[in-house]
Amino acid sequence: MTRHEGFFQQRQPAAVLKHALLREYTKVFASTVGSQDRARPVWVIDGYAGAGAYEEPDPEGTHPDGSPLIVLKMAEGFQSKRVIKSIFIESDAAAVEALNQNVTAFRQRGLSASILHGTVEDQMPSAWASVGNDPVVTFLDPFGVAMLRDTMTGLLLSRSRDLPPSEVLLNINLEAVWRIGGNLQFVAGHVVPCPGQEGGVQRIDRFFGGTAWRQTFYDMRQEHGSAARAAEYVIENYREQIRQDTGYDSMSIPVRRRPHHEPLFLLTLFFRHPVGGYKFADAACRATRKWRETYRSQELVEFLGRQQQESLFGDSFEAETAAKDGERQEKELDAEWVQSICDNVRRINSSRLAVAPNVSLILGTTLGLAGERHIRSAWDKLAGEGYLRPRDTKKKMHYSSMERA
Structure with a gap:
């Protein structure tokens, strides 16, 4: 093995983003709901936990954390303040x-x-009984598309509004939907699986709660010529149906292997209170920065791996140069996103715009990239231009409203 090959047996950037967002949002959730009633424990359920750490060590010889250790290290940081189970x-x-x-x-x-040995469908009722009416966030990252829709609507998102929050962070495998959806055909007026592909299609039936998605996928693929776009449309419908059935809103952050690639996953939060969506968007901003840093590291490893001999100034010089380039790129992105948010606010053209309930509109195409600090900078910029009234710096952003000057 060369000095660079080991990198590719470790977590790839897509996994880094997923785990960074899990870490960031569970921390935010515990801080927010835990402050409301410190006597109550805050629960985190990991439905597809795995072994807890990656089998292959990283270049430093340590085994990268899987989702259980990420959750436990987050909980350890709160140990003196509140109980996280x-x-x-x-x-x-x-x-x-x-x-x-x-x-x-x-x-x-x-x-x-606590560790429960079994499937999510079999063991989630036991986990739910332990949680009772305490606040809980459930992380679900199934391999493929494996979870029953009834687990979402009939259990995890079934709480009434007067109870503490139960939020779900679901990693939806977009690639699996478009790959398996590609095995559909139109026969005698019905969209059915191709011969030999019944098992995969039926798994997605169980996830979406029926077969209606088949016709939607088939029609959208015919219209757009893209299985990926058809899958996105099917999942948009799924999120809307969940909202109608449960009253829960949702927000999706695309997870890509590399920039400009099609999203492989949609890391989706189901929430009731607008502050949940706002905090998730801000957590995604920090997580995607971590993803970009990992991607740049991978690019550097690939560059060094292509060299036939050591670079003229050595690997440390190349790494330092790459770090400076990364800082420059981040500053350029910050400026670009702040301007985009300014444009969005002008386009919305509202006399009074509550930030948290409208965070998706305010961020627009920067959702998952920009966060609170970019919204703050955009607000200040628009106030300086006389378009908005200055923000109240003593008021939390998610409780604030932008008002026209």
Whole structure:
């Protein structure tokens, strides 16, 4: 193995984004709902937990954290302030054994880490019984598209509005939908699976709660000539149906392998209070920056791997140069996104615009990239131009409203 090959056996940038957003949002959730009633524990359920850490070590010889250790390290940071309890569900026996070993040290330090061996459908009712009416965020990252829709609508999103929040962070495998959807055909007036593809199509039927998605996918693919676009449209419908059934809004952050690639996943938060969506968008801003840093590191590794000999000034010089280029790019992106937000606010053209409920409109195409600091800068810029009244710097942004000057 060369000095560069090991990198590609580690987490790829898409996984880095997913885990960074999990870390950022669970931290925000625990801070926000925990401050409302410190006597109540805050729960985090990980429905497809795995072994807790990656099998392959990174270049420094450590094993990157999987979602359970990310959750536990987040919880450890709150240990002196409030109780955060974790439940991990995993169906594979070998993974459960490894997970037990990986969480032992956290348990010894006083953290709550329950492990349930079985499927999400079988074990989620038990997890839910443990949670009771406490605030909970559930992370679901199934392999492919494996979860029943009834688990979402009949259990995780079934709480009434007067109870503490239950939010769901669901990683929707967009690639699986467009790949399996490509195995549909139109026969005798019905959209049905191609021969031999029934199993995959039926798994997606269970996820979407029926077969209606087949016709939608088939029609949209015929119209746009793109399986990826058809899959996005199907998932948009799914999110709207969940909203109609449960009253929960949702926000999706695209997860790509590389910039300008088609999204592979849609990391989607289902929430009731607008502040949840606002905080998720801001958490995504920090997570996608981490993703860009990882992507740039990968580009550097690939560049060095292509060199037939050491570069003229050495790898450390190349790394330092890449870091400076990254800082420059980030400043350029910040300026670009602030201007885009300014344009969005002018386009909305409202005399009074509440920030949290309208964060998706305010961010527009920068959703998942820009966050609170960019909104703040855009507001200040528009106020300086005389378009908006200056913001109240003592008021939290998610409780603020932009007012025309």
